[in-house]
Amino acid sequence: MNAQLREILSRSQAAFLGLAIGDALGAPLEFMTTGEIKAKYGLLKDLVGGGWLRIKAGRVTDDTEMSLCIARAIVAAGGWDLKGIAENFAAWLKSRPLDVGDTCRKGIRNYMLKGALETSFNQWDAGNGAVMRILPVVLSTMGDGGECERQVIAQAHLTHNHPLSDSACICLGKMVQLSIQGHSKPRLRKEVDALIEAHPGFRFEPYKGLATGYVVDTMQTVFHHFFRGKDFEDCLVNTVNQGGDADTTGAIMGMLAGAYYGLENIPRRWQKKMDSKVMDEVTVLAERLVRLSPQWEP
């Protein structure tokens, strides 16, 4: 394996580990306000248990679990497999997960009852449930931006069919691929500027401080803390302490900052405290996914 591929592999793994860590770090803060977080933790910098889910420290939620569903389906099929992804979502929903978003539940039930692989447009589908789980597709399409775009939207439409969700998925997918390829923040910023040009609601300067499940608020929070952040820990800590949908903003920031800053920048203390089964599986899956991509020509 040449040095460039080694770097791509390691950043891909960092993105998947980052997603899981961000999910687990934010989970106990979900639905809290910044004031409530400050009163209880000061600034939360460590993996703790608790929150409304009464979660164990280092455990992940639906953000990581749905990403695993997609990753396993693509790896099992050796490539894109929308029906396989829907099947894994259905099995996951039947397993009574710790948490599942309303729009996700509705879309998965729609598949279970009618075999539908695409929900129709719905004005209420502009949540962040589709963008939080794009990473496996981003990895398996490394080196092919057009295919990445097509697949992030197809997986999104299993549950969320809304132009704001679609645009966020495409923009984040490009940012993560560029990060894995070693591009700079100013280059990534161009993708965000293009998104804002098309949908001015995503403007994040000045930052309004909203971190709800609405995909526009979610992405503003991620953009704000990513472009100001100085390393993986700084980006992630500031993001989850914003509260609101903290596990999902954490998961999205984790995949982006993981891809951008790389494995060496992910704090050891977080890696050690995480559910080791999840950490092992995402490490293996990230490698299998990126090896399926057009970028992989050893």
Ligand SMILES: [Mg+2]
């Ligand atoms: Mg969650």
